Amino acid sequence: YILVQPLDLVGDEAYYWDWGRHPAWGYFSKPPLIAWLMALVTNIGGDNAQTIRIAALVLGTGTLILAWQLARDIYGSEPAFWAVAAMALTPGNAASNFVFTIDAPLLFFWCASLLCLWRACHPGPHRLLWALLLVPAIGLGLLSKQMMIVFPLLALVFFATDHELRRRLARPWPWLGLAAALSFLAPVLVWNSRHDWITFTHTAHHFAGRSWHPLDMAGRLLAFAGGQMGLTSPVLWVLLIALFAACTTAFLRLRRPERFLFLFSGPAIMVMLLMTLRQRMNGNWAAVFYPAGFILLAGWAEGRFQAGALSPRLHRWFRPGIALGAALALAAYLLPFVIPHTGLAG
Numbered sequence: 001y002i003l004v005q006p007l008d009l010v011g012d013e014a015y016y017w018d019w020g021r022h023p024a025w026g027y028f029s030k031p032p033l034i035a036w037l038m039a040l041v042t043n044i045g046g047d048n049a050q051t052i053r054i055a056a057l058v059l060g061t062g063t064l065i066l067a068w069q070l071a072r073d074i075y076g077s078e079p080a081f082w083a084v085a086a087m088a089l090t091p092g093n094a095a096s097n098f099v100f101t102i103d104a105p106l107l108f109f110w111c112a113s114l115l116c117l118w119r120a121c122h123p124g125p126h127r128l129l130w131a132l133l134l135v136p137a138i139g140l141g142l143l144s145k146q147m148m149i150v151f152p153l154l155a156l157v158f159f160a161t162d163h164e165l166r167r168r169l170a171r172p173w174p175w176l177g178l179a180a181a182l183s184f185l186a187p188v189l190v191w192n193s194r195h196d197w198i199t200f201t202h203t204a205h206h207f208a209g210r211s212w213h214p215l216d217m218a219g220r221l222l223a224f225a226g227g228q229m230g231l232t233s234p235v236l237w238v239l240l241i242a243l244f245a246a247c248t249t250a251f252l253r254l255r256r257p258e259r260f261l262f263l264f265s266g267p268a269i270m271v272m273l274l275m276t277l278r279q280r281m282n283g284n285w286a287a288v289f290y291p292a293g294f295i296l297l298a299g300w301a302e303g304r305f306q307a308g309a310l311s312p313r314l315h316r317w318f319r320p321g322i323a324l325g326a327a328l329a330l331a332a333y334l335l336p337f338v339i340p341h342t343g344l345a346g
Helices: 011-020 033-045 049-075 077-088 091-096 103-120 127-142 146-160 163-170 172-193 198-205 214-231 234-249 256-263 266-275 283-301 312-341
Strands: none
Touching: 011 033, 011 049, 033 049, 033 103, 049 077, 049 091, 049 103, 049 256, 049 283, 077 283, 077 312, 091 103, 091 214, 091 283, 091 312, 103 127, 103 146, 103 283, 127 146, 127 172, 146 163, 146 172, 146 256, 146 266, 146 283, 163 172, 172 198, 214 234, 214 266, 214 283, 234 256, 234 266, 234 283, 234 312, 256 266, 256 283, 266 283, 283 312
16 A cells, blocks of 8 residues: 555655655754654665655554553453554554554554563563563653653553552662663653743643633534544444543543553543643543553453443443444545545645
């Protein structure tokens, strides 16, 4: 598909490609990893759209493999298959595996961090290795996009809400690991200190308040919710929100696997929905929270746990929701070929 599709680089890709021509420790709006990756792949394969898009495909495939391994560890092979099917067969996944922007490395290192954290928290012959791998996974995620800073915060909440793991917070090792991961940002901070903290100024701009008029608030909420339905699958997204609501009310009764997956998905997406009442939210900001959410949804739909008052009869909508997502993903793949013949090119 990458070899035959007709699209040149989109705006963001061209922006990051130009960064890759000038490697540095920092850039105007984002951390530097995307620029370094652009420089790497274009030095290997040349300055062409196909080479750049293959990098997105490799990272996207790795993301699905990591999510499958995490889901298999938690729920077994069959729910893992359906979790990855739910992830893969969506327009959002079609885009993130095709357009090489910051979301491709961010999703990869976020899922790598999820897997490393889960395996480091459980007995096994390689638990120490997974704990050590967690440090570069978080560190490289921090160099991918600012959203990764949420991961250590959610990990601390997960530890604090688990009776057994909470005791580990009294030891120095989790804090030393966190410090080591955050140290990946040291060159970026030095670069920003020499450039008027421009990346921080740009990031703060995303959180500037907007109109509190009721119609504006409703419009932003519906736009964000509708965009999320379109990027995933309307049926799966509604099921996810219902599942998040059920897990919120039953949080204290959740087992460790469900609490882990919920904390790395539900609260952030629900907070983003609330934030639309004061500002516009970009649709891709929620992307990293869907892998854990889809694994949680697959575990529930395949009967691995009960979610409070949420009716098990809703299970039957899970696989049709995946089918609808697949249809939307197919439409997304066809659009580059159709649009030039509709008068809508550009």
